[in-house]
Amino acid sequence: MNHLPLIIKREYLTKVRNKSFIIMTFLSPLIMIGLIALVAYLSQLNKDKERTISILDESGYLGDVFKNSENTTYNYLLGMDLETAITLVKEKEDYGLLYASKTLSLDDVSGSIKFYSEDSPSITVISGIESKIERHLREVKLQADGVSLEQIEASKTQVSIAQESFEGKKSSKLDNIVKLAFGGLAGYLLFMFIIIYGNMIMRSVIEEKTSRIIEIIISSVKPIQLMLGKIIGTSLAGVTQFAIWVVLGGVLLTVVTAIFGIDMSQLQSPQQDLVNQAIQNQGAQAMAENMIIAVSNLPVINLVIAFLFFFIGGYLLYSSLYAAIGAAVDNETDTQQFMLPIIMPLVLAVYVGFFTVIEDPHGTVSTVFSFIPFTSPVVMLMRIPFGVPIWQQALSLIILVATFVFTVWMGAKIYRVGILMYGKKPTYKELFKWIKY
Amino acid sequence: MNDLLVADSVSKSYGNFKALNEVSIAVPKGSIFGLLGPNGAGKTTLIRIINQITMPDEGTVALDGQFLRAEHIKDIGYLPEERGLYKSMKVGEQALYLAQLKGLSKVEAKKRLKYWFDKLEIGDWWNKKIQELSKGQAQKIQFVVTVLHKPKLLIFDEPFSGFDPINANLIKDEILQLRNEGATVIFSTHRMESVEELCDHIALIHKSNKILDGRLNDIKRKFKTNTFEIGLQSQDPNKIMSEIKENFEVLPATFKNLHDDIKINIKIDASTSPNDLLSYLMTKAEIHHFVEVLPSANDIFIETVKNN
Numbered sequence: 001m002n003h004l005p006l007i008i009k010r011e012y013l014t015k016v017r018n019k020s021f022i023i024m025t026f027l028s029p030l031i032m033i034g035l036i037a038l039v040a041y042l043s044q045l046n047k048d049k050e051r052t053i054s055i056l057d058e059s060g061y062l063g064d065v066f067k068n069s070e071n072t073t074y075n076y077l078l079g080m081d082l083e084t085a086i087t088l089v090k091e092k093e094d095y096g097l098l099y100a101s102k103t104l105s106l107d108d109v110s111g112s113i114k115f116y117s118e119d120s121p122s123i124t125v126i127s128g129i130e131s132k133i134e135r136h137l138r139e140v141k142l143q144a145d146g147v148s149l150e151q152i153e154a155s156k157t158q159v160s161i162a163q164e165s166f167e168g169k170k171s172s173k174l175d176n177i178v179k180l181a182f183g184g185l186a187g188y189l190l191f192m193f194i195i196i197y198g199n200m201i202m203r204s205v206i207e208e209k210t211s212r213i214i215e216i217i218i219s220s221v222k223p224i225q226l227m228l229g230k231i232i233g234t235s236l237a238g239v240t241q242f243a244i245w246v247v248l249g250g251v252l253l254t255v256v257t258a259i260f261g262i263d264m265s266q267l268q269s270p271q272q273d274l275v276n277q278a279i280q281n282q283g284a285q286a287m288a289e290n291m292i293i294a295v296s297n298l299p300v301i302n303l304v305i306a307f308l309f310f311f312i313g314g315y316l317l318y319s320s321l322y323a324a325i326g327a328a329v330d331n332e333t334d335t336q337q338f339m340l341p342i343i344m345p346l347v348l349a350v351y352v353g354f355f356t357v358i359e360d361p362h363g364t365v366s367t368v369f370s371f372i373p374f375t376s377p378v379v380m381l382m383r384i385p386f387g388v389p390i391w392q393q394a395l396s397l398i399i400l401v402a403t404f405v406f407t408v409w410m411g412a413k414i415y416r417v418g419i420l421m422y423g424k425k426p427t428y429k430e431l432f433k434w435i436k437y
Numbered sequence: 438m439n440d441l442l443v444a445d446s447v448s449k450s451y452g453n454f455k456a457l458n459e460v461s462i463a464v465p466k467g468s469i470f471g472l473l474g475p476n477g478a479g480k481t482t483l484i485r486i487i488n489q490i491t492m493p494d495e496g497t498v499a500l501d502g503q504f505l506r507a508e509h510i511k512d513i514g515y516l517p518e519e520r521g522l523y524k525s526m527k528v529g530e531q532a533l534y535l536a537q538l539k540g541l542s543k544v545e546a547k548k549r550l551k552y553w554f555d556k557l558e559i560g561d562w563w564n565k566k567i568q569e570l571s572k573g574q575a576q577k578i579q580f581v582v583t584v585l586h587k588p589k590l591l592i593f594d595e596p597f598s599g600f601d602p603i604n605a606n607l608i609k610d611e612i613l614q615l616r617n618e619g620a621t622v623i624f625s626t627h628r629m630e631s632v633e634e635l636c637d638h639i640a641l642i643h644k645s646n647k648i649l650d651g652r653l654n655d656i657k658r659k660f661k662t663n664t665f666e667i668g669l670q671s672q673d674p675n676k677i678m679s680e681i682k683e684n685f686e687v688l689p690a691t692f693k694n695l696h697d698d699i700k701i702n703i704k705i706d707a708s709t710s711p712n713d714l715l716s717y718l719m720t721k722a723e724i725h726h727f728v729e730v731l732p733s734a735n736d737i738f739i740e741t742v743k744n745n
Contacts, residue, residue: 003538010534014526212521216579219488219515220538222507420490422519433452 003221004229011233015200016240025241029249037256051095051125056085059100061109065136066129086116096121098129106144109137178294179385180358186307186381187353190314191346197238197315198322198342201230202335205326205419214419223416228408231319298385302393306384309397314377317404318342320411327418328434334425349375353382361386371396373403410435441466441590441621442487447496449482456482458645459496464590464623464638469616471636471653471734472625475742478642480625481518484592487623488515500590511540514588518595518625520579522567529563532582539586546585553581557607572599580608584615591615592623597631609635629735639734641741648745653734660732660740663707665714666690668726669699677721684717694726702730 015021052073055062066074075094077085082099089097096117103112113133115121142152163175205227208214217226325338352375356365361383370380370388376396384393417434418426426434442464449457457479464470474480485491487498489505498505500512523531529550536546554560557577567575576599584591593612597605612635616622624636632639632653640650649656667690671677678699681687688702699722705714711729718724732740 006534006537014523018525208523211524212517212519213523215490215517215519216515216522216535216582217538218490219513219517220510220535420485 002225004225004232007221007226007229008233008236011204011230012236015204015234015237021237021241025244026248029245029252032249033252033256036253052092053096053098053125053129054085054089054092054094055098055100056080056082057100058102059109059112061103061106061137061140062098062100062133065132089116090118095125106137106141110134174290175294175297176386178291179298182298182303183357183382183385184354186303186311186384187350187378190311190377190381191350193238193242193311194315194318194346195343197234198319200238201234201319202322202326203332204230204234205323205415206329206332206335209327209330209419209422218419223419224408224412227320227323227412227415231316231323235315235319299387302390303384306393307381310377310381310400313397313400313404317373317377317400317407318346320404320408324411324414324418324431327415328421328426328431329418330422330425345372345374346378349378353379357382357386362388367392371399373400376400439465442498442500442623444483444487444498445496447483447486447493447498449479449486449491449493455645457486457493460642460645460647461496462640462647462650464621466621467616467619468638469612469622469624469635471632471639472623472642473627473632473639473734473738474642476627479645480642481594483642484515484517484594484623484625487590487592488513511586512589513592514539514583514586514590515592516579516583516594516596518598520576522575522578524568525566527563528565528567528570528578531567532578532585535582536585539588541586549585550581553585557581573601573604576600577604577608580611584611584620588620590621590623592625594625595627596624597626597628629733629738632734636734641738643742643745646745649737649741656737657731660737662704662730662732663709664688664702664704664730665711666692666726666728666730667699667701667703667718667724668692668694669701669718669722670725671698671722674698680721681718685714692726700726 050071050073052075053066054075054077055066056077057063068074077088077097080088085097085099096115099114099116100109101112101114103109110133115126115129139149139152143149208217321342325335325342328338329335349369352365352369356363356369357379360366366379366383369375370383370392377400380388380393380396413435414431440463442462444460444462446459446461447457448455448459460479460483462470462472462483472480472483482491486493487505489507489510500509503509526534532550533543533546536550537543541549551560554563559574559577562570562574562578567578570578580596583593591612596608596612600608609631612622612624624632626632636653638651639653639656641648651659669677678687678701681701681703686704688704690700690702692700694700703714705711715724715727718727
């Protein structure tokens with residue numbers, strides 16, 4: 001008798017009807033969007049803060065370097081010594097004092113500038129000042145060598161390299177950003193999914209043990225059916241929750257953006273910087289064009305198919321382990337010692353993905369990790385947007401499938417024995433023995 | 438075929454521990470079969486093998502002449518000793534789910550549940566959650582779920598634990614009625630008075646081996662000591678006592694009676710018939726009480742386990 005659909009239905013319905021599940025489903029997007037809005041709001045608040053920076057220039061070279069901007073006022077101090085200036089700045093509660101001491105020659109100026117402040121100044125402020133001074137000093141030096149200001153202006157060039165593959169496919173720097181975004185999103189999604197719903201499976205196995213219904217159930221169905229039903233039912237509940245999150249999150253994000261007028265692009269992140277740079281270099285229209293090219297350059301069909309396979313494979317691999325752990329213990333606190341070996345490879349996969357794949361998607365490290373079954377789903381999903389040969393994907397998938405067949409088999413063995421064991425926390429040695437029963 | 442279930446030389450080991458050692462039992466159709474044994478003897482392992490929860494290492498189990506297969510799951514109803522229900526699921530939904538796992542259609546399951554719920558007067562629990570019920574109430578649900586699919590073989594492991602005397606009686610009557618309707622029952626318990634009351638066959642498992650089995654009456658006959666409990670009345674009890682003591686082995690006895698001067702147990706040889714004893718006594722005194730002392734299931738249990 002095949003009871004799988006029945007079990008899946010029950011698992012799904014119990015999960016979906018659970019009060020805390022429902023609350024989490026609808027509250028999480030609210031909290032997430034709230035947090036994003038808060039961060040955006042706070043960073044804007046920070047930017048809008050007006051600051052005054054006083055300048056005491058004894059060298060005479062910083063004369064007209066600094067022009068007042070929207071939120072920074074520069075205040076030139078004249079005719080006082082350093083100590084008086086510091087006292088004055090303190091009294092006025094200025095952001096800080098930029099001080100250039102007397103120097104003999106132009107060459108010494110760069111080494112004689114100091115910034116005094118109450119608290120240590122922000123990196124952006126200092127590097128902004130530095131670059132302004134650098135540009136100015138270069139111009140002054142060039143002028144001293146007889147180059148006119150016009151010539152200097154004219155010498156400024158911007159290069160934007162048009163990229164094209166040997167097959168004639170157009171691409172741009174933006175391509176890598178888009179690839180990274182897609183790959184990272186897929187990998188991270190899988191990671192989150194495994195952790196959230198793997199835990200849910202584990203808890204539901206433990207619940208059956210503690211409520212002692214398990215023996216009644218497995219006198220009617222095979223343990224492996226119950227385990228698979230649990231895994232599939234919980235995953236379907238997970239997919240439902242994820243779908244609601246995406247839809248609700250999208251709607252809320254739009255609403256919040258519209259209401260508060262927060263420009264999400266102002267959120268600073270390294271990737272964002274790259275994008276901003278790209279925009280600066282190319283202009284908006286070129287940017288839009290490149291974006292379309294970048295997305296169309298993605299191996300979309302490959303990406304979708306690989307996502308499905310690696311997602312399912314990776315999820316089954318880990319969730320069967322979660323189910324086995326749930327069966328091996330009596331209560332949730334005992335799960336700790338068995339969790340580490342599961343979490344470690346997952347975290348490793350994400351780190352390898354975000355650090356190594358970005359650096360070199362086809363390097364040795366990335367390639368090797370995209371074959372190891374416990375890391376391959378995450379790492380391979382991140383690599384695929386950069387173009388991975390089909391044979392590599394196929395090989396990795398075969399290894400993954402073989403491993404998950406093995407872990408499901410092993411998990412089912414531990415599960416079968418474990419669900420009827422009460423009382424003591426098993427050791428790894430005992431778990432190994434159970435596999436042989 | 439008179440035996441519904443036949444287990445033949447069933448062995449099962451867990452690592453180095455042998456839980457069952459070549460155990461054979463035959464459960465006759467329509468009987469109530471007591472599966473007895475001290476804690477940890479291997480009863481639960483045998484029951485789990487019959488339920489196909491675990492597989493035997495060696496030996497075979499046949500139901501109705503066929504080796505156990507997956508299809509037999511619907512022919513067996515099992516109430517485990519360690520039993521519970523999904524705490525946060527509603528009673529009706531849960532009972533429906535468990536019935537469907539046993540192969541009943543949803544419509545049929547609903548119909549039969551209604552019948553049983555009415556019979557046990559628990560119809561208004563349908564939409565309650567298990568965690569709102571008491572332990573005894575939850576046990577009732579478990580009983581209903583066990584028998585709902587009308588299995589040929591019912592296995593009850595300590596069915597009365599958790600029930601008050603009234604409900605225990607109710608369940609006992611239901612078990613007897615199910616047997617009368619044709620079901621065969623395997624009954625595992627430590628409460629010997631219910632074995633005495635219900636079982637017509639027993640098997641005793643001790644330290645993974647079966648050490649005794651058969652019809653309860655046959656076993657009792659085998660264990661009887663030809664001892665008779667006797668109450669006499671006489672003018673001169675002391676004289677009669679000494680006369681009896683010369684001819685028979687006499688043991689002290691305690692039982693309740695109105696006016697007996699002499700209360701004794703007399704043990705006779707296997708060759709002597711009770712009639713001989715009776716006619717001898719008739720000549721000596723007035724007989725008010727004459728009962729053969731039969732070993733209780735409790736005595737048999739303790740004696741057999743001790744001797745092994």
